Amino acid sequence: MSCCLAGACLLPLPALAGKPTAHVHGAASLQVAIDGNTLTLHIESPLESLLGFEHAPRTDKQKAAVRALSERLNQAGNLFMPSPAARCAPVSVKLDSPVLQAGKQPTGDGHADLDGEFVFRCENPEALRDLEVAIFPSFPNLRRLDVQVAGPRGQSAATLSPQQRRIAW
Ligand SMILES: [Zn+2]
Numbered sequence: 670m671s672c673c674l675a676g677a678c679l680l681p682l683p684a685l686a687g688k689p690t691a692h693v694h695g696a697a698s699l700q701v702a703i704d705g706n707t708l709t710l711h712i713e714s715p716l717e718s719l720l721g722f723e724h725a726p727r728t729d730k731q732k733a734a735v736r737a738l739s740e741r742l743n744q745a746g747n748l749f750m751p752s753p754a755a756r757c758a759p760v761s762v763k764l765d766s767p768v769l770q771a772g773k774q775p776t777g778d779g780h781a782d783l784d785g786e787f788v789f790r791c792e793n794p795e796a797l798r799d800l801e802v803a804i805f806p807s808f809p810n811l812r813r814l815d816v817q818v819a820g821p822r823g824q825s826a827a828t829l830s831p832q833q834r835r836i837a838w
Contacts, residue, residue, distance in 0.1 A: 692780050694718060696813040699829075701836070703797060703820030708757055708789040710749055710800075716768060716781045718811040723781040725768060735768050738783075741807050745787040748804045754796035757789040799837035802829050 697714030716723040719738055726732040742748070745759035766783035791797055797820075805811060814829040818838050827836045 692782065693813075695810060696815065697811055698815045699802070699817070701800060701816060701818040701820070703794065703818070706791045706794045708751055708755075708791055708794075708797065710745075710785075710787040710789075712783075712785045712787070714783050714785075714811070716766065716783055719783055719808050720768065721810055723768075723779065739764060739769060742783075742785055745789070748802070748807070749787060749789075750801040750803060751789060751791065752796055752798050752800075755791045755793050755798075757791035757797065759787060760790045761788045762786070799835055801835045803834065805831040805834065 692715050694715050694717040697712055697718050699713075700709075700711040702709045702711070720734055722731065722734075726735045742764055743762050745762050751757040763786040764783065765785075767781045768783075800816075800818075802814060802816075804814070812830060815826070816829055816836050817826045818824060818836065820838065822838050825836075825838045827833075829836060
C-alpha cells in the first residue's frame with residue numbers, strides 16, 4: 670500500500686476515513702481495523718516523532734538511525750501486543766517514507782512522514798478486546814498517539830501516551 674509523501678494520506682478503508690491527520694511533531698496516529706481474523710494497524714507519523722529529523726539522512730549517524738528505525742518497526746510483535754487470548758501473530762509489515770528510499774528527498778515544506786502498515790493474523794479473533802502499544806520507549810520524541818479502532822464492536826478512539834499505552838474496545 671503506497672501512500673503519501675508529506676501531506677494527506679488516503680486510508681485504505683473507507684470506514685476509517687475520519688478527520689485528516691495533522692503533521693504534529695511529537696504525535697502520531699494509529700488506525701486499528703479488525704476484519705475477521707485479520708488485525709491491521711496503520712500508523713502515520715511525522716518522521717520527527719520517530720527519528721528526530723525529517724530530511725534525507727546525510728551523516729553515518731543519521732543513516733544508522735534510519736536503519737535502526739526500519740529494523741524496530743519491522744519487529745511488529747515487539748511494538749504492538751494484541752490481547753494474548755486472541756493469539757495474534759504478525760504476518761507482514763510495510764513501511765513507506767522518503768527517508769527509506771535512497772536518493773529521495775522529502776518534498777514541499779521540508780516536513781516528511783512515515784506510514785507503516787502492520788498486519789496480524791489472529792487464531793481467536795473473538796478474544797481480541799484490546800491492544801497494548803509498546804512503541805513509546807523506542808521513540809522518546811513520540812509523546813502522543815491518537816488511536817481509532819474500527820471492528821465488529823463498532824468504532825472507538827483514544828489518545829495513548831507513555832503513561833497510557835493500552836486501548837480496549
Ligand atoms: Zn515535520
